[in-house]
Each structure stands twice: as structure tokens, then as C-alpha cells.
Amino acid sequence: MVVAILPAAGKGERLGESLPKQFLDLKGIPLLVRTLLAFEKAPQIDGIIIATHPLYLEHTENLIKSFNLRKVLKIVEGGTTRQRSVYQAVKIAPLETEVFLVHDAVRPFVPESLIKRVIEATRSYGASVPAIPVRDTLNLVKDHLVKANVPRENLFHIQTPQGIKANLLKTCLDEAIARGLEFTDESSLLTYFGHPVYVVEGSWLNFKITFKEDLILAEKLIDCKIETL
Numbered sequence: 001m002v003v004a005i006l007p008a009a010g011k012g013e014r015l016g017e018s019l020p021k022q023f024l025d026l027k028g029i030p031l032l033v034r035t036l037l038a039f040e041k042a043p044q045i046d047g048i049i050i051a052t053h054p055l056y057l058e059h060t061e062n063l064i065k066s067f068n069l070r071k072v073l074k075i076v077e078g079g080t081t082r083q084r085s086v087y088q089a090v091k092i093a094p095l096e097t098e099v100f101l102v103h104d105a106v107r108p109f110v111p112e113s114l115i116k117r118v119i120e121a122t123r124s125y126g127a128s129v130p131a132i133p134v135r136d137t138l139n140l141v142k143d144h145l146v147k148a149n150v151p152r153e154n155l156f157h158i159q160t161p162q163g164i165k166a167n168l169l170k171t172c173l174d175e176a177i178a179r180g181l182e183f184t185d186e187s188s189l190l191t192y193f194g195h196p197v198y199v200v201e202g203s204w205l206n207f208k209i210t211f212k213e214d215l216i217l218a219e220k221l222i223d224c225k226i227e228t229l
């Protein structure tokens, strides 16, 4: 069984709206629902668990009902960090879960081909993430001055969904929480504990809606009907 975990308990502070970004309307459909629909449509996904902020539990439940999202198994209360939100979901996942796919609730344009690629690599290697190579020159800048160049050959932007065999994610999260360690994604968590994470090709359109301009870009992409690459 493949279970998608959607951490959706953040506040969206960098976007700066009073409503957390995952609930903002994106051309008639809330952002969270657009992301959920990508997983609803993917035949490889058996179930979905959402971690939401306690204040938005009822709101999230109402969205699932009104958009008739059938794969959602459970909505749990998230934690104070993304890692804690993911942990809440992992703890209540069905025992039959073999693979978890952790996907930011604010990346609505994830292509189905990418979901498939990550699942296949996770089954072979234990864990897998999509990534895209850094395009721009990377420099160290301090006080408005360029101090040094950072060679970018081996630098990648890591995206989600991040696939991990279920027992591996549980074990690593238990250990990290027990030791008070905090990671911004699962690939960093697994790497810290010495587990290999296989990198597959990501997509430039699978961007995370973080700032206001990302929301404007997302609306334009929906207008163009170029939803995924």
C-alpha cells in the first residue's frame, strides 16, 4: 500500500495572507484541494493522510467532503514544524503501508509521471526524491558584496514527493524526535542517519508556492492549461 502524507499545517508567513496559503483560492479551487486532486488521480496512490493546523481541522474536513475526495483516509492535527506534522501522520498510518510519499500541500502542479518515478525508485532503493539542477550562478554574498563563487555542478533543488519505505521513515523519525533533531525534509533526515536517497528527475513546474508571486504564476499556469510537464 502506498500512502501519501500531505503536511498542511503551516501558517504561510512568507506569503503574508491571514488565511494560510494552502486554503487560498486558486482559480475557483483551494490550493490544498488542487494538490490533493493530483494524488486522487494517480492510480499508484492508495490513500492520503493530511496533517492540518488544529484551528483548521473542521475547515479541512469540510473541503474533503465538498470536493468528494475519496482517497483521504484521515486528517490529523499537525505539529509546530513540518517534521512534527509528518510524524503525526506516520503514527496513525495503516499497518499495511509499505511506502510513504510525503508531499508539500503547496505544490499543486506535481506531474503524475513524477509520482510514478519516485514510487518506483523508492521500491528499488528504499528512498527517493525528485530534484532539479541549480540554474543560476551561486555566490556567497555578504554586505552587498560577492565574496566567493560556489561551484554548482553538484547542486540541486530538492522537491517533493519524497518516497520512503514505511519502516525506514518511522525509525528515522522516532530517532530524530527522541534526540531533538529537526530537518526540513525527509531526504535530509535519512541522509543524516546514513541511509541512501536516490535522486530522480524533478520538474520545474513542481514549484512550492511560497511567496505572493508564486501564487500569481500559479494562476497564470492554470489559465494556460499547462498544468504539468
Ligand code: CTP
Pocket: 006, 007, 008, 009, 010, 011, 012, 013, 014, 015, 020, 022, 051, 078, 079, 080, 081, 082, 083, 085, 086, 104, 105, 106, 208, 209, 210
Ligand atoms: N507545514 C506543516 N506543519 C508546519 C509547518 C509547515 O505541515 N508546522 C507544511 C506546510 O503547510 C507546507 C509544507 O509543510 O505544506 C512546506 O512548508 P512551507 O512552504 O514552509 O509552508 P509554511 O510553513 O506554511 O510557510 P512559511 O514558512 O512561509 O510560514
Ligand code: MG
Pocket: 010
Ligand atoms: Mg515553513
